[in-house]
Amino acid sequence: MRARWKVAGAAALTGVLAATGCGGGGGDGGGNTQVEVFSWWTGGGEEAGLNALIEKFQEDNPDIEFVNAAVAGGSGTNAQAVLEGRLQSQDPPDSFQGHAGAELQDYIEAGYLQPLDDFYDEHGLREAYPEQLIDQISYDGSIYSVPVNVHRSNVLWYNPSVLDEAGVDGAPETLDEFIDDLRTIEEETDVIPLAVGAQWTVDHLLESVLLGELGVEAYNALWEPGADWSTPEVQTALERFDEILQYSQEESASEDWQEASKRVVDGEAAFNIMGDWAAGYFVNDLGMTEGEDFAWAPSPGTDGAYMWLSDSFTLPEGAPNQEAALTWLELVSSQEGQDIFNPLKGSIPARTDGDPARYADSQYLTEAMEQWKSDELAGSFWHGVTVNNRWKSDIDTALGLYLQDGDLDTLQGALDSAAQA
Amino acid sequence: MRRARTWLPGLLLVSPSIILIGVFVYGMIGWNFQLALSDKHKPIQDGAFVGLANFIDLWSEPRWTNAVGNAIVFTVVFVGGALVLGWLLGLLLDKGIKGEAALRTIYLAPMAVSFIATGLVWRWLMNPAPAERATGLNALFANLGLDSLVNDWWTSPDFGMAAMGLPAIWQLSGYIMALFLAGFRGVPEDLREAARVDGCSEWQVYWKVVIPQLRPVLLSAVIILGHMSLKVFDLIIAVAGKQIITDVPAIFMFDMVFEVRDPAKGATIASYMLLAVAAVVIPYLIWTIRKERSEGR
Numbered sequence: 160m161r162a163r164w165k166v167a168g169a170a171a172l173t174g175v176l177a178a179t180g181c182g183g184g185g186g187d188g189g190g191n192t193q194v195e196v197f198s199w200w201t202g203g204g205e206e207a208g209l210n211a212l213i214e215k216f217q218e219d220n221p222d223i224e225f226v227n228a229a230v231a232g233g234s235g236t237n238a239q240a241v242l243e244g245r246l247q248s249q250d251p252p253d254s255f256q257g258h259a260g261a262e263l264q265d266y267i268e269a270g271y272l273q274p275l276d277d278f279y280d281e282h283g284l285r286e287a288y289p290e291q292l293i294d295q296i297s298y299d300g301s302i303y304s305v306p307v308n309v310h311r312s313n314v315l316w317y318n319p320s321v322l323d324e325a326g327v328d329g330a331p332e333t334l335d336e337f338i339d340d341l342r343t344i345e346e347e348t349d350v351i352p353l354a355v356g357a358q359w360t361v362d363h364l365l366e367s368v369l370l371g372e373l374g375v376e377a378y379n380a381l382w383e384p385g386a387d388w389s390t391p392e393v394q395t396a397l398e399r400f401d402e403i404l405q406y407s408q409e410e411s412a413s414e415d416w417q418e419a420s421k422r423v424v425d426g427e428a429a430f431n432i433m434g435d436w437a438a439g440y441f442v443n444d445l446g447m448t449e450g451e452d453f454a455w456a457p458s459p460g461t462d463g464a465y466m467w468l469s470d471s472f473t474l475p476e477g478a479p480n481q482e483a484a485l486t487w488l489e490l491v492s493s494q495e496g497q498d499i500f501n502p503l504k505g506s507i508p509a510r511t512d513g514d515p516a517r518y519a520d521s522q523y524l525t526e527a528m529e530q531w532k533s534d535e536l537a538g539s540f541w542h543g544v545t546v547n548n549r550w551k552s553d554i555d556t557a558l559g560l561y562l563q564d565g566d567l568d569t570l571q572g573a574l575d576s577a578a579q580a
Numbered sequence: 581m582r583r584a585r586t587w588l589p590g591l592l593l594v595s596p597s598i599i600l601i602g603v604f605v606y607g608m609i610g611w612n613f614q615l616a617l618s619d620k621h622k623p624i625q626d627g628a629f630v631g632l633a634n635f636i637d638l639w640s641e642p643r644w645t646n647a648v649g650n651a652i653v654f655t656v657v658f659v660g661g662a663l664v665l666g667w668l669l670g671l672l673l674d675k676g677i678k679g680e681a682a683l684r685t686i687y688l689a690p691m692a693v694s695f696i697a698t699g700l701v702w703r704w705l706m707n708p709a710p711a712e713r714a715t716g717l718n719a720l721f722a723n724l725g726l727d728s729l730v731n732d733w734w735t736s737p738d739f740g741m742a743a744m745g746l747p748a749i750w751q752l753s754g755y756i757m758a759l760f761l762a763g764f765r766g767v768p769e770d771l772r773e774a775a776r777v778d779g780c781s782e783w784q785v786y787w788k789v790v791i792p793q794l795r796p797v798l799l800s801a802v803i804i805l806g807h808m809s810l811k812v813f814d815l816i817i818a819v820a821g822k823q824i825i826t827d828v829p830a831i832f833m834f835d836m837v838f839e840v841r842d843p844a845k846g847a848t849i850a851s852y853m854l855l856a857v858a859a860v861v862i863p864y865l866i867w868t869i870r871k872e873r874s875e876g877r
Contacts, residue, residue, distance in 0.1 A: 239839070243623075349712075358823040410707060548841060556643045556824060
C-alpha cells in the first residue's frame with residue numbers, strides 16, 4: 160500500500176516538474192552525453208562564476224551537454240524544496256549544490272548521496288584542502304561533497320570615518336572593547352552603533368559572539384551531539400550577546416542583510432557583523448572602495464579563527480550520468496576550476512593552492528586567502544556546517560522567541576535542549 | 581437499460597473530476613492524516629502508528645502556541661476589520677453616494693492584487709523605523725507632527741500581529757463591501773417602503789428590516805475571510821519574512837516540511853489547520869443544506 164502511494168506521489172511530482180521545466184536529464188539512461196547540475200546560483204557574482212565554470216567545462220568536454228538546472232529565489236529555499244521532491248521521486252540531478260558539512264547530513268542519512276572517498280584519493284584532494292576542513296565535513300569517516308569555495312562568517316565590517324568621528328581607534332579586538340566602542344558611538348554620534356537585520360542575521364551574530372567569547376576549541380565542542388550548553392561560559396557569552404544587541408536599530412526585523420550592511424557604507428551605522436559576501440556587495444553592487452568607505456576585521460575576539468562555510472557539489476545516488484558528473488566534480492575541485500569561479504563569486508578557493516594573482520584586485524580576498532591557510536577553522540552553524548537542519552531550526556526558533564521576550568535563561572535552556580535532541 | 585440511459589451520460593461526464601478530486605484532494609487529506617498519526621520524523625523513517633502523540637506534543641512547543649496565538653489575533657483583527665469596513669462602505673454606497681460605479685471599482689481594485697504585492701507595499705508603509713529614520717506611515721505621522729502615532733507596527737511583540745491584519749483588511753474590505761451591497765440591493769424596495777409606511781425611521785428600516793435579511797451574506801463573508809485568515813502565509817512572508825515575531829501555523833508547517841524535513845510534524849500542523857478551517861466551513865455547509873431542504877429545493 161505504502162509503496163503504491165509513493166509511486167503515485169513520485170509520478171505526480173515528476174509530472175509537475177516536467178511541466179514546469181525542471182525535469183530534464185533523466186530520460187536517456189546513462190549515456191553520459193549530458194550532465195545536469197542543480198544549484199541556486201541564478202544572479203550576481205554567483206551566476207557569473209557558475210557560467211564561467213560551465214564555459215570551461217564545455218570547452219574541455221565538447222561531447223557532454225551541460226544542463227544548468229538552477230532554481231531561483233529565496234537564497235536557496237525554493238531550490239531546496241524542488242530538490243527534495245526530485246530526490247524523493249528518485250529523479251536526482253547528476254550533481255547538486257549544497258552547503259558543505261552537517262546540512263548535507265539529512266541527505267546522507269536518507270541515502271541520497273554517494274561517498275566520494277575514492278574520488279578524493281584519486282585526485283589528491285585530501286592534501287589540497289586544509290586538514291581541518293576535511294575533518295569537519297566528514298560524516299562517519301566518509302566525505303560526501305566537494306567544496307568549491309569558502310566564505311568567512313566572522314567578519315566585522317565598519318565605517319572608518321564614523322569611528323574617527325566618535326574617537327574610536329580602529330576595530331575592537333575583544334568583546335569587551337567592542338561593547339565599549341558601541342557605547343562610545345551611541346554617546347558621541349547619531350549613527351546606529353551596530354546594524355543588524357532580520358532574525359537570521361541575528362543568528363549569524365550569535366555564532367560570532369559565541370566564537371569570540373569561547374574560543375575555537377570550546378566553540379567547536381558546542382556542536383558535538385549532546386554538548387553541554389548550560390555552562391556558565393555559554394551564559395556569559397549570551398549575556399554579552401544580549402548587551403551587544405541593545406545597540407542595534409529598532410527596525411532591524413524589517414531589513415535583510417543587504418539593507419543592514421549598506422548602513423555601514425552609507426555612514427548610518429558604525430558596525431555590522433556579516434559574512435564576507437558583504438565585500439562583494441559593497442564593491443560590485445554599491446561601487447564602494449575598500450579601506451575608504453568600509454574596512455574590516457575579524458569579529459571581536461576571533462582573531463586567528465576562520466569561521467567558514469562552503470558551497471560544495473555532490474554525487475547523488477542513482478545519478479543518471481555518473482561519469483559526466485565525476486568529470487564535473489573534477490573541474491570544481493581542481494585548482495583551475497576554483498580559480499575561475501571564486502574571483503567572480505567573491506569568495507576564496509577551498510583549496511590552499513589557489514593562485515593569489517587572480518585575487519589581487521581585491522584586498523579583502525587576498526587577505527582572506529592568507530588567513531585560510533594559517534587560521535584555526537571553526538564551522539558556521541547558521542550556514543549549515545556544524546548542525547543539521549533540525550538543530551539549526553531549533554536554535555532559530557529559540558532565538559526568535561528570545562527576540563520577542565528577551566528572556567536569556569529561556570534562551571539558554573532552549574539552546575541546551577536543542578543540543579540534546 | 582432505459583434508466584441507465586438517463587443517469588449514465590451524466591455520471592460519465594462528472595466521473596473524471598470525481599476521481600481526480602477523490603485522489604488528489606480527499607486521498608491526499610487521508611494520506612496527510614496517516615502521516616500525522618505516525619512517527620515519521622525523517623524522510624527515511626518508515627513511520628509507525630503513534631496515535632495522537634504528535635497532536636498532543638505540539639502543544640508543549642512554545643513556537644506552536646506562539647503561532648496559534650498570532651493566528652488568532654490576526655483572524656480577529658482581519659475578519660472583524662474587513663467586516664466592519666466592508667459593511668460601512670456597502671452601507672454608504674447603498675445610501676446613493678454620487679459616482680457609485682467609480683467608487684465601487686476603486687474599492688474592489690485591491691482584490692485584484694496578490695497578497696505578495698500588497699505585502700511588499702505594506703512592508704514599506706509599515707516600516708517600524710523611529711521618527712528620525714522613518715519611511716512610510718511613520719514618516720507621514722512624523723511630518724504631520726503626530727509623533728505619538730509613530731510605532732513599531734508589525735515588529736511590536738504586543739500589537740504586531742494586529743498591525744499585520746491591516747494589509748489584509750485593505751485588500752479584502754472592498755470585496756466584503758460588494759457582498760454587502762448586493763445584499764442591501766437584494767432587499768426588495770417594497771419591504772422598506774412598507775416599513776416606512778408603518779412609521780419606521782430610516783435608521784429603523786436598516787436595523788429592523790434590512791440587516792436581518794443580510795444574515796446569509798454576513799455568514800458567507802465570515803466563511804470566506806475566516807478560511808483565508810487561518811491559512812495566511814504569503815502576506816506574512818512578503819511583509820516580515822520568516823521570523824518568530826510574525827510566525828503563523830502555515831509558516832511553521834513550511835519550515836517543518838521543507839527545511840527540517842519532518843513529514844510527521846508538518847502533517848500534524850497541516851491537519852490542525854485543516855481542522856480549524858473545517859470548524860468554520862462545515863457548520864456553514866450543514867446550515868446551507870438544511871436551508872435548501874426546508875425551502876424545498
